[in-house]
Amino acid sequence: MISTFVSCYAMSGSSCLRWKMAAPIQRGTDHHKTFGAKAYLALYYATPEGTDEEGELLTPYLKEFHEIFNSGRLKPGSRLLDVGSGPTIHQLISASRFCTEIVCAEYTENNRAEIEKWVKKDPDMHDWTPFFKFVADLEGDSSSWEARQSHLRDAIKEVITCDVTKPEPFAPRQYQEFDVVTTTLCLEAACPDRESYSAPVRNITRLLKPGGTFVLAGVTNQTFYTVGGYKFFTLPIDSSFMREVFEKAGYVDINIKSFPATNPENNTISDIDGFVVLHASKAEI
């Protein structure tokens, strides 16, 4: 694998791309070698409108996160755990208004490094400015975006390693229960089959306060997405499966909104048929 990978660099751009597209679908530990943080950000997170290929999917998802957190469910001073953050922070913007402590948990070192770069204002960081401006507009105060950026930088206290397929996903770290947990596009990328999807939900739930909120954004019926020319595995699931998993994990007030893909016939970068935003409360004991 390594020698083939190295020789890929020696090929011209188009033959290298052909080799990557023909490579086996990437999954599990492959993420450490082939999930290109920069390529992922450039393709999927250049603007809040998302990609031309997938159609406008990101905007409704950002609006839904705004609605969820604008509803007064979080008290100022809340603590948030984000699971499978990837190299992204857009999923935290709406909630961060109410948070003084955010822990980002992510599987690969390269992705964690991208978040660290943004927190430290490294010159090589991804530019999330358009996302802050978009959310500030939704909140009705377009002048607040810079203050929101500084606040989120201060609120991100740790970027830690995690593996949701393990019984203790955040080991060796130990935490008191959080007020809110978020996870976006992670579980269907990390879990190889439907049986293994429920365990991380239960394991993450242990770190949520009774009455706390779980917010999940997920893709539906997708089998792959593309990063830097490689195809990555996605577990195809739908909203009724997600509802069942969250009911069994002890959640109440499960609310799921579905957003169908707007451009499936021209989409060459994934086979997404839509996405969902789920929010639910952990039952009080």
Ligand SMILES: C[S@@+](CC[C@H](N)C(=O)[O-])C[C@H]1O[C@@H](n2cnc3c(N)ncnc32)[C@H](O)[C@@H]1O
């Ligand atoms: C499609 S990306 C989503 C990233 C980001 N949350 C977003 O919304 O764009 C899938 C993420 O799942 C992470 N991942 C893959 N396997 C994992 C595992 N076993 N445990 C935790 N995260 C994992 C990958 O490293 C990657 O960051």
